[in-house]
Amino acid sequence: MVKNIASYLGLALTICILLQVSFSSEETVDLSRYSTDGLVLNYTVKPDVSITDNVETSNEGYEAFSPYLGKSFVGFKEALAFSESGGNYATINTYGYLGKYQFGKETLKLIGVRNLHNFLNNPKLQEKAFIANAQRNKWILRRDINRFVGKRINGVLVTESGILAAAHLAGPGSVKKYLRSYGLDNFADGYGTTISNYMKRFSGYDTSFLIANKKAKVNTL
Known part of the structure; x- marks a missing residue:
C-alpha cells in the first residue's frame, strides 16, 4: 500500500518536472526566410493611354480590334456584328442570312452584291457592304431620324444608332x-x-461617320 502511494507520488512529481521544462523553454522560429522585402506585390495593370474610344478606320473598311471601342462607330458595328453572328464572316443562319452582319440576299442585291460565294469568302467586301447598307438606310430614314431622335418610345430613348441598328435587323x-x-x-x-x-441595345453610339446616301453601292472589284 505504502509502495503504491510512493509510486504514484513519484510519477506525479516526474510529470510536473516535465511540464515545467516544456513551458520554460520557448521554441523560436526563424521567419526571415518568409520575408516579402524586395518583392513587387503591386499587380495593378497600368492603363494603356495610347488606346482611345475612337479607332481610325482604314479605306478598306478594316480596323484592328480593340476592347476599348466604347460608343465609337467601330464599337457600334462590332457590337451589332456580335449580336448578329458572333462576328463570324463565314456563317449562314437557318433563314439563309449570310456573313458577319447577316445580310439577306435581296438586301445584298440592292447594294450591288450578287456573288454570294465571293461575299462569304471576302471579309473586306462584307465590311463595305455594311457601310453601304447603313448609308442607304440613313438616307431612307433621314426624316424619321430628325423627327424622333431624343423622344422615348416603349420607354426607350430613340437615338440615331438605335434606328440604324433596327433598320439592319x-x-x-x-x-x-x-x-x-x-x-x-x-x-x-x-x-x-x-x-x-x-x-435599346444599340442606343447612343456615334454613327455620325455615316453619310446618308440614297445610291450607296459596294464596289465588288
Missing part, C-alpha cells in the same frame, strides 16, 4: 412603321428579336 420600312406608330407596330424577326430590342 428589320429593314428601314419596318422601322418607319414602328416610329410612326409610336411602338405599336413592333416587328420581330424569326428568332423573336424586336425593333424595340435593337433600339
